[in-house]
Amino acid sequence: METKPTEVPAVDGLPLLASLLDLRRDPLGTYERARREHGDVVRIASGPPGLRTTIHFVFSAAGAQQVLAGQSANFRKDDRFSQEMRQTFGNGLLSSLDDDHIRQRRLLSPLFTKKRVADYAAAVCDEVDALCAEWEADRDGRPDLNEDMSRLTVRMITRILFGSDAEQAAKVVRRCMPALSTYTLRRGLMPLNLPRSFPTPANRRARAAQKELHALCDRLIEQRRRSATSGDEAGTDLLTLLINAHSDEDTPLTDEELRDQVLVFLLAGADTTATSLTFTMYMLAQHQNIQDSVRDEVRSVLAGRRPTPADLDALPSVERVLKEAMRLYPAAPVLIRRAVRSTVVDGYAIPAGAYVYVSPWVTHRHPSYWPDPERFAPERFRPEEESRRPRYAWFPLGGGPRSCIGNHFAMLQMKLAVATLLQRYRFTGTVPHVPLEVGVTIRAARAVDCTLSPVGRVSADTLSRSR
Ligand code: HEM
Structure with missing residues (x-):
């Protein structure tokens, strides 16, 4: 029997600004805390009602692989930031889409x-x-x-x-x-x-x-x-x-x-x-x-x-x-995508249109893959x-x-x-x-x-x- 995808848990924020201040003050710390407190796929909202943006974060290695590689067709680079990039730097490889990119x-x-x-x-x-x-x-x-x-x-x-x-x-x-x-x-x-x-x-x-x-x-x-x-x-x-x-x-x-x-x-x-x-x-x-x-x-x-x-x-x-x-x-520290269609990532339901961030910063500190993650230990990269x-x-x-x-x-x-x-x-x-x-x-x-x-x-x- 197919299991039903789980709803993505949300980080609690302030009533008016949600997590805006935390994200401004310490974005990377906020992402890390979100993983620690809510798990591998979480939602963080920011900004006042009417202008609020919600971002879905995917922190597990399997989830990052799905978003970037396995199901990359469902996650395009047409978020607000890529659009600004195209306007400033033109339609080069970093931000071009679809057939142009290919x-x-x-x-x-x-x-x-x-x-x-x-x-x-x-x-x-x-x-x-x-x-x-x-x-x-x-x-x-x-x-x-x-x-x-x-x-x-x-x-x-x-x-x-x-x-x-x-x-x-x-x-x-x-x-x-x-x-x-x-x-x-x-x-x-x-x-x-x-x-x-x-x-x-x-x-x-x-x-x-x-x-x-x-x-x-x-x-x-x-x-x-x-x-x-x-x-x-x-x-x-x-x-x-x-x-x-x-x-x-x-x-x-x-x-x-x-x-x-x-x-x-x-x-x-x-x-x-x-x-x-x-x-x-x-x-x-x-x-x-x-x-x-x-x-x-x-x-x-x-x-x-x-x-x-x-x-x-x-x-x-x-x-x-x-x-x-x-x-x-x-x-x-993060790679930004937008979901083209609703997709199940690592067991969680990500809706069409959602902003999706995968984060090398957080995944690279995930204790499931990296014991004592803050320690500088190059031997981790022995074959x-x-x-x-x-x-x-x-x-x-x-x-x-x-x-x-x-x-x-x-x-x-x-x-x-x-x-x-x-x-x-x-x-x-x-x-x-x-x-x-x-x-x-x-x-x-x-x-x-x-x-x-x-x-x-x-x-x-x-x-x-x-x-
Ligand atoms: C340590 C150095 C570098 C790091 C950490 C790095 C990191 C990255 C990452 C993470 C992406 C993927 C972005 C995404 O998925 O949204 C990317 C894409 C890209 N990088 Fe690098 N990069 C480095 C050096 C370079 C250099 C030296 C060049 C060019 C000479 C370069 C050119 C590009 C281009 C053109 C893309 C876009 C590729 C595409 O979308 O097809 N990068 N880089």
Whole structure:
């Protein structure tokens, strides 16, 4: 006999504003409490009657898998926030829908395979070296990881996208992108917004930033198109590859679509990687014994030379610390969908039209999958431990048809960066607690200063001991 789906329990809130104040003050804490008190599928309402929004949260690994992968056709990205994203950043891969998304994904996927992204390793290492050179020139020896990882990842993504035009592009991106994403997030969170055409200061600033970014992308696209027709040697930057992207079934990307994809890569590729790297280095600074053992592995494999993609399989503990930092600090703490039709998720009835959030932040702390969840313990990612957990107990890169297309590139960049940095420096002296700024992505809300000490060259003796 089929069991009847259970009604989704609701979190109690204030009579007038429901859970609005809790969600404003501490969204992630509110989600965690909801799971603890009500279970794996819950409803949280917020806002005054008439403007109230109710969100259905799905916290179990099995539920997240259903929403993102198994029954992804029932959960679309056409929530209020995605609509605002489309208006600000265009119809690129991150927010496009249905046939547009399928075509774009088919065209772009070949550019992001593990093999293809390996071509970017040397450029990534150049940028990490440039950061180290800056640190060495600055005798103070107390860099802010939050600021520096963010600068590094903007430089890496602009270098990959725009090759030799990266430096000028990085300046525009750093000036315009943060303001534009904050503006979009604020509009996505408000139940009502003034039209974008109203000349409010916020609208005017956002339009100016958007115009500057569009002008940059349009100019670089035009330059590449011109050099292709004049028979110049084809470039190898990602923008050139995007221009040439083709598949048998699809028409190539138009100039406007190219611009939208570039904006999406700038938006989705920099802050996410910066947060993951910041917290990896922060956690290593907090756990000296783990830092030492990862450094031993790196030094024994690399013996002082630059890492290459071929080295990475021999550095499993670098991968494990990254995965564990991404468990505790998933750059995207929630992934947002809207139910197209009523669906039973993990035994609970989710109605058509509902906003549905799955949350790497909460699932990554779920005690059913993660004993002592707040402890930083990279050994959780040993193969034998990983095989005991459900697939969606860890999903910082999403899953299913809308999973992160940049996952191989992100992991490559971060592994190369962590290996290079640990081989050169010891990281100590960070504060014990870092408050978070929570938006579409999370980031440290203030400087994450640390102390750097050079760790000297590897001696033959150390090497033979650590092998
Ligand atoms: C550690 C770094 C990264 C993290 C944690 C991350 C996380 C994610 C997540 C969770 C999603 C799924 C969003 C959803 O389901 O709503 C996603 C999608 C996406 N990511 Fe990443 N990402 C990272 C790096 C990158 C990089 C480096 C790029 C590009 C170069 C990139 C490009 C994208 C794009 C285009 C999508 C949309 C894919 C689609 O809808 O088909 N990401 N990312």
